[in-house]
Amino acid sequence: MGGVAEVFVRRVVEWYRAHGDRDLPWRSPRGGWAVLVAAVMLRKTTAKQALRVYTEFLERFPTPHALASAGEDEVKKIIEPLGMEHVRSRLFIELARELVARYGGRVPCDREALMGLPGVGPYIASEVLLVSCGLPEPLLDRNMIRVLERVFGIKSARKRPHTDPEMWKFARSLVPKDPEVAREFNYGVLDLARRVCRAASPKCGVCPLADICRYASRRS
Incomplete structure (x- = not known):
């Protein structure tokens, strides 16, 4: 270049x-789960709104395992300030369960594997690879x-x-x-x-x- x-x-x-x-907390090097959580939250909302719930969400659900067994109402209560809480809560739980079932709760550092997850497209896959995997x-x-x-x-x-x-x-x-x-x-x-x-x-x-x-x- x-x-x-x-x-x-x-x-x-x-x-x-x-x-x-x-x-912004999700811009520093961190695990793939924290990056995925931020990416889902930031869809059709602002960073300011996401900041209101991001830390609380990760404290309550620090891993996919913690979220996979959660009830939808519990998730909706935390993310309600973001809007679209019904859609987001279902997506979060589905994403967590897929990660647990297919990867033992680990977020893969592989583009194809990431894009096989619910709600993950090219942009989110790239953000995980960039921030979490150092690619x-x-x-x-x-x-x-x-x-x-x-x-x-x-x-x-x-x-x-x-x-x-x-x-x-x-x-x-x-x-x-x-x-x-x-x-x-x-x-x-x-x-x-x-x-x-x-x-x-x-x-x-x-x-x-x-x-x-x-x-x-x-x-x-």
């Missing part, structure tokens, strides 16, 4: 260290895709770019090999997308990538 890609990665990591949401995986969602398309001037041929193998290949090529830097890079891109490189009204004037960004150069 060199040229614009190298500058892109370095600046994203530097920006994240200075401005990113580094204190250089990209957190490719619509936010990361937007940043990559704008900075590098690329465009997926698919209507749903997050299903494009070529987009995944390109994103994966950018992720640093060092586990800690890989996490900083991924979360840096996501935070930058949310705060600066927004879908509407992007703040190109304060973006650390503006001078290497094809989108920003067309706006200036």
